[in-house]
Amino acid sequence: MIENQRSLDNYVTLNGDYNYETGRNGEKLVYGSFWTSKQRCGNSIQEISYRACFKPQLPDFFLSKYSKIGNIVLDPFAGRGTTAIESALSGRIPISNDINPISKILTEPRLMPPTYEEVSNRLSYIMFDTNESAEIDLSMFYERKTEGEIVSLKKYLTSKKEEGKEDYIDKWIRMVATNKLSGHSKGFFSVYTLPPNQSATPAEQIKINKRRNQKPLYKDVKKIILKKSRSLLKDITPAIRENLFAISKNAVFLEDDSRNLKEINDNYVDMTITSPPFINLVDYAKDNWLRLWFNGYDHSKYEDKITILNKLEDWSLFIKETLNEIYRVSKIGGHVAFEVGETKKADLSEIVYGLGLNVGFSHIITFINTQKFTKTSNIWGVDNNKKGTNTNRIVLLQKK
Ligand SMILES: C[S@@+](CC[C@H](N)C(=O)[O-])C[C@H]1O[C@@H](n2cnc3c(N)ncnc32)[C@H](O)[C@@H]1O
Structure with a gap:
């Protein structure tokens, strides 16, 4: 158990059942089902499929705790844009980056929903x-x-x-x-x-x-x-539409490699919420070949660009370089919620914890969402019965 549990409780402000532990490297961990109660309440506009996407409740949880209205929220691996849409719905301004051009195609129009x-x-x-x-x-x-x-x-x-x-x-x-x-x-x-x-x-x-x-x-x-x-559009009221359109004027879409977010100034971002490509699991270029064709892109050109890493050392180096870049663009006091799936081979959250400290971040705590997944619930967009993940760890870092 960690010593300053009371002050951490105030900081993390959790409700419901949860318990603290200390990780193998002395890092703080908290176990719980952090967003179960709201599981089915995501806005209808989030219901777009994308491989290995996270549920809107994940960014919602971190946005409500560690960001304010008007803050700039970055996702360097935006995918279908779950973070960007959730940020915009809660009055934050998204910077949505993904090397796959399908990401912007799926995200931008949902910040400007027609009737x-x-x-x-x-x-x-x-x-x-x-x-x-x-x-x-x-x-x-x-x-x-x-x-x-x-x-x-x-x-x-x-x-x-x-x-x-x-x-x-x-x-x-x-x-x-x-x-x-x-x-x-x-x-x-x-x-x-x-x-x-x-x-x-x-x-x-x-x-x-x-x-x-x-x-x-x-x-x-x-x-x-x-x-x-x-x-x-079921949940898009005229007031929500108006707010989304207003936010969309300031929202930014990038197609950069996460290791070089060249358009973003130093000390600019209030909060980052993201989940990187998994190790050796998802081939985004192949998965999206038909979507790329429809939108006039040649998927073979993206095979080398979209990162697929098979070895843990390569993945770690890629994450280190990405965290370094997130550190550069983060404001002092800014938080980073970095979600990693579980693999049999290694605890990736331990790796992210170490790399985060290495590039200069402070570690606040690692959330371990102990939600039980059934075969049909498939709440992370990865089938439970495949080589996927069914417990998720979110490493919370801060630039102090
Ligand atoms: C796990 S998915 C993110 C899913 C996202 N959280 C969502 O809810 O849809 C990882 C994303 O990283 C993107 N990606 C892979 N390599 C990248 C790179 N080097 N730079 C930026 N994005 C990359 C992939 O295209 C994919 O969309």
Whole structure:
């Protein structure tokens, strides 16, 4: 047990059941189910799939404790933008960085949400030519007419972007379509395939079709986009929309490597909330190949850029360089909540603790969320029965 528990309680201000321990290196740890009670209460606008995303309750927990309205909040590994959206919803100003360009495509439009009517009107204006076809073979994913609709939409969005005329409604439609390209239920443009946050390769899809004895059926692209828009916008009241639009004017989107956030000044960021790529687990370029194609990117160009590290030493060096950069951009007094999954091989939070001290941070405490995950709850976006994580550790650092 740590000695100054009372003062730490005041600082951390936890509710419910939790208990303190001391880690192997003398670091403070606290175990608990920190956001269970609110688990199902995330805003509807967060419901976008991305591999290894965290639940909105995680940034919400840290934002409410260690940041104020108007603060600048950074996520250097933004993914689907969970931190950015949660920050904006609570009046903070996000800097959302990810080397994968899909991150901005999924995040920015949700800071400028159109109304359902605006989406509906815009869709009815876009002309679909069902005879269009993609320059690559997508017949294993899409029925011929569906492919025509997707390609028509892709062309419409590309020309609007090239003309500099892509507005918040077009960007919203791009975001929803990107999310609906492929998935494992009827609500996607594709035939049954992997979950939407992972794309099968064409060869893998041919095998899936054979095994399931299935072929792609027609899907109404506009109808699917409208249905998803309705559910995403469910919790967006006029007041929330107005606040999000106001925040979006100051929000920043970057595509930097986390080790060199060159556009961000020294001592600029109030709080960082993030989770880095896992070791040897997720191939973001491959997972996003179809999403990259739809948005006019060649996924092979991202294979070297998006970091995949197989060895612990390489991962540690990458994290050290990233923490060093986060230290540079953090204000004095600024906090960093750094979430790492658990692996069988090593306790990554111990590594982050050591590296954090090494680059100059003070360690406040490491939160260990002891939420029990069932196979179906899948609350971290990683299946429990796979080589994934089911307990999460968040190392809380401060630049003093
Ligand atoms: C675990 S995910 C983050 C998920 C995010 N917390 C969310 O809720 O969606 C890690 C992210 O790091 C990004 N990434 C990988 N290498 C990177 C690098 N060198 N610099 C910046 N981002 C990188 C990946 O594209 C991926 O989106």
